[in-house]
Amino acid sequence: MEFLVVTLMFIVFLQTRIMDLKRGIFCLSIQSALIAAACLAVGMSHGGGIHAFLPGMLTIAVKVIFIPYAILKVVRQLSDEKEIASDINVNYSTAAAACFLALSYVVLDSLLPGVQGRDIVASSIFMIMTGLTLIVMRSRAIMQMIGLITMENGIYLLGLIMTEGLPLIIELGIFLDVLIAVVILVILTSRLRLSFKTTDTNVLRKLKG
Amino acid sequence: MLKIIYALLSLPPLCALLALSGRFTNTSLHWLHRLTATGVGVLVCLLLAGFNPARPFNSEYFYLDALNCWVLIIITTLYMAATWTARSYLVREEKSGVLKNEQLQTGRYFALMQMFVWTMFIVLLVKNLGLMWVAIEATTLISALLISFKFTRSALEATWKYIMVCTVGICLALLGTLILYYAQIDALGNDKPLSWLYLYEHAAVLDPSLTKMALLFILIGYGTKVGMAPMHTWLPDAYAEAPSLTSGMLSGALCSCALYVLLRNLVILLPTAGVEMMSGMLLFFAVLTVAVAVPFVVVQRDVKRILAYSSMENIGIMVAGVGVFTAFSLKAVMLHMYSHALIKFVLFYIAGTIIQEYQTRNLMRIHGMIKEVSHTATLWLISMLGILGLPPMGLFFSKFYILTALFKEEHWLAGSLLIILLAGVLIGILYHGMRMLCDQPRRPSLGDLLDRLDTPVLAILLLLTCFVGAGFENIPWINNLLNHAVLIIGR
Numbered sequence: 109m110e111f112l113v114v115t116l117m118f119i120v121f122l123q124t125r126i127m128d129l130k131r132g133i134f135c136l137s138i139q140s141a142l143i144a145a146a147c148l149a150v151g152m153s154h155g156g157g158i159h160a161f162l163p164g165m166l167t168i169a170v171k172v173i174f175i176p177y178a179i180l181k182v183v184r185q186l187s188d189e190k191e192i193a194s195d196i197n198v199n200y201s202t203a204a205a206a207c208f209l210a211l212s213y214v215v216l217d218s219l220l221p222g223v224q225g226r227d228i229v230a231s232s233i234f235m236i237m238t239g240l241t242l243i244v245m246r247s248r249a250i251m252q253m254i255g256l257i258t259m260e261n262g263i264y265l266l267g268l269i270m271t272e273g274l275p276l277i278i279e280l281g282i283f284l285d286v287l288i289a290v291v292i293l294v295i296l297t298s299r300l301r302l303s304f305k306t307t308d309t310n311v312l313r314k315l316k317g
Numbered sequence: 318m319l320k321i322i323y324a325l326l327s328l329p330p331l332c333a334l335l336a337l338s339g340r341f342t343n344t345s346l347h348w349l350h351r352l353t354a355t356g357v358g359v360l361v362c363l364l365l366a367g368f369n370p371a372r373p374f375n376s377e378y379f380y381l382d383a384l385n386c387w388v389l390i391i392i393t394t395l396y397m398a399a400t401w402t403a404r405s406y407l408v409r410e411e412k413s414g415v416l417k418n419e420q421l422q423t424g425r426y427f428a429l430m431q432m433f434v435w436t437m438f439i440v441l442l443v444k445n446l447g448l449m450w451v452a453i454e455a456t457t458l459i460s461a462l463l464i465s466f467k468f469t470r471s472a473l474e475a476t477w478k479y480i481m482v483c484t485v486g487i488c489l490a491l492l493g494t495l496i497l498y499y500a501q502i503d504a505l506g507n508d509k510p511l512s513w514l515y516l517y518e519h520a521a522v523l524d525p526s527l528t529k530m531a532l533l534f535i536l537i538g539y540g541t542k543v544g545m546a547p548m549h550t551w552l553p554d555a556y557a558e559a560p561s562l563t564s565g566m567l568s569g570a571l572c573s574c575a576l577y578v579l580l581r582n583l584v585i586l587l588p589t590a591g592v593e594m595m596s597g598m599l600l601f602f603a604v605l606t607v608a609v610a611v612p613f614v615v616v617q618r619d620v621k622r623i624l625a626y627s628s629m630e631n632i633g634i635m636v637a638g639v640g641v642f643t644a645f646s647l648k649a650v651m652l653h654m655y656s657h658a659l660i661k662f663v664l665f666y667i668a669g670t671i672i673q674e675y676q677t678r679n680l681m682r683i684h685g686m687i688k689e690v691s692h693t694a695t696l697w698l699i700s701m702l703g704i705l706g707l708p709p710m711g712l713f714f715s716k717f718y719i720l721t722a723l724f725k726e727e728h729w730l731a732g733s734l735l736i737i738l739l740a741g742v743l744i745g746i747l748y749h750g751m752r753m754l755c756d757q758p759r760r761p762s763l764g765d766l767l768d769r770l771d772t773p774v775l776a777i778l779l780l781l782t783c784f785v786g787a788g789f790e791n792i793p794w795i796n797n798l799l800n801h802a803v804l805i806i807g808r
Contacts, residue, residue, distance in 0.1 A: 219526075219530070236492070240485065243481065243485060249477070252481060256481070256484060256485070256488075259485070259488055260488060263488055263491055263492050263495065266492070266495060267495045267498075270495065270499045271495060271498050271499050271502055274447055274495075274498065274510065274511075275445075275447065275510045275511070277445075277448065278445065278447035278448060278450075278451060278510075278511070281447070281448060281451030281452075282451060282491070284451070284455075285451055285454040285455060285458065288455070288458045289454075289458055289480075289484060292458055292461055292462060292480065293480065296461075296465065296473065296476060296477060296480070299465070299468055299473055300473055300477070303468070303469075303470050303473055304470065304473075309477060312473075312474040312477060312478070313474075314470070314471055314474060315471060315474055315475060315478075315553075315554045315557070315558070
């Protein structure tokens with residue numbers, strides 16, 4: 109478990125440095141795979157049955173395979189995209205992520221001292237906050253999607269560790285929602301490309317006041 | 318009862334599938350749309366006829382008590398109105414050249430609208446707080462497709478903002494729900510996870526520090542969806558860029574739905590998190606929401622954005638009413654929810670019609686409506702006075718009750734701030750509205766913009782707010798329902 113947490117934190121940290129979209133998606137896929145591994149490990153330790161394996165398997169099917177594949181399909185169409193601005197906020201978001209890592213341990217120790225699985229809870233808080241910074245600081249549509257899924261993964265991990273998984277029907281519902289959300293975001297991204305010739309959300313500034 | 322609920326939940330998806338199948342002509346599609354809504358309306362009436370507010374209906378997944386019954390009435394009313402007026406709206410839309418390849422797009426529109434209403438029904442009927450979250454997220458996703466329906470540049474921008482802000486907010490609400498679940502496991506064990514009824518009965522034994530944390534995330538999360546102030550950025554864009562029928566549903570139905578889920582969660586957290594903390598936070602957000610809306614109403618140039626900001630003002634008033642937490646104020650909130658939903662739907666519909674006819678959304682370019690389109694202008698004037706809370710429309714009474722409740726419970730600061738801000742909204746909307754109505758007309762009289770069927774539907778909605786808002790105490794059935802709904806929240 110320790111090894112898993114360190115790798116996960118490293119991957120999320122790396123995510124804030126990446127500017128290339130394809131590499132970002134690959135990173136997201138690895139991150140989801142780690143979540144799936146954690147999910148299976150927790151499921152095994154609580155005995156077998158369908159509830160132990162289904163969430164892990166679904167994570168692999170939805171988040172490791174389908175979502176990265178769907179986003180990658182859009183990215184392939186983006187080759188003719190006109191570049192407006194590169195993500196200059198990369199360094200800021202890395203610095204913010206580093207702060208959040210420290211902060212999440214501080215917050216955790218003051219709120220729930222001596223909670224079991226301290227590192228995993230801290231890493232999930234770290235993921236939630238890093239996902240938020242990715243959404244706020246990056247302007248590329250794909251990067252914002254990656255931030256959203258990182259955040260969702262963090263919340264999922266937190267739920268997994270703190271409550272040993274939600275009831276099955278709610279978990280299925282959450283998976284369905286994530287799936288539909290990604291499909292809709294992919295549709296919107298390709299529409300953005302058609303209308304604006306770019307997927308940089310900095311062009312979205314007509315509606316004000 | 319369970320059978321009626323299943324039938325209720327199976328009709329809209331069936332209609333959506335048929336609409337997408339592409340085997341229908343335009344006219345039959347419209348009739349399918351209308352008949353489905355009417356069928357659902359009949360089923361809801363059956364449901365209400367067999368429902369006793371004192372004895373809530375309870376099954377494994379579904380739950381029906383006075384609170385969700387009331388919101389169910391609001392949403393079904395708007396659903397019927399939206400389907401029966403859809404035809405004339407879409408025909409006019411086609412004439413003004415916005416809809417291309419009409420048959421295909423109408424089918425898609427109807428399917429999305431039916432699914433949107435369906436997800437809202439699920440939000441209302443499920444018993445489990447986790448499933449409520451799932452359904453609320455589903456409403457966000459379906460309505461995103463409705464907002465971006467025309468796929469114009471500004472619609473895309475609005476949708477992107479809507480989906481990003483709302484999904485992040487809703488994710489925070491999930492975090493809050495998880496913390497609540499942790500508190501439940503901590504105090505009550507693994508039994509009946511997140512069942513609302515079970516939590517409601519055992520709310521007092523949850524750990525206060527955990528429920529306070531959960532309150533924070535749930536308030537921010539569902540507050541985003543309701544449209545409370547710092548998280549409201551998606552609201553004016555989404556309301557303004559969506560097709561007008563959708564704007565009406567978003568402002569009336571979805572907002573009531575989100576507020577309903579927020580109320581359900583707050584009820585669980587109330588005994589342990591404490592009334593003072595909760596009412597302080599709610600009143601702060603309420604006044605902030607109205608304060609943010611006022612300047613934008615006054616300087617607004619876009620006819621639909623001004624309505625969106627007026628929605629924010631009303632959301633603020635409703636949240637303030639919840640924040641007072643007395644039986645009197647909560648009853649007023651229920652009434653306000655009803656009147657606001659109905660009047661706002663009428664306003665958005667007429668605004669959409671005006672935009673189609675004048676081919677502009679700029680308030681400054683619309684003059685002399687009272688001479689050019691006198692019939693439409695009359696309805697516009699009445700509903701505008703209604704939304705500002707002038708008697709005899711229903712909003713007058715509910716606004717008045719909420720403000721009275723604020724002063725009765727000695728929230729002097731919040732009450733007086735709200736009164737001052739409401740005066741600002743009144744000045745802003747009345748100024749712009751009167752300009753549209755009264756200036757010199759620039760073109761010959763056009764007769765009536767609204768179709769033959771529109772006027773009665775809109776008039777019925779307006780009359781309903783008058784009757785229910787002013788006379789709810791003389792209609793025993795409604796009064797009984799409201800009293801029970803208030804008992805659920807206020808215990």
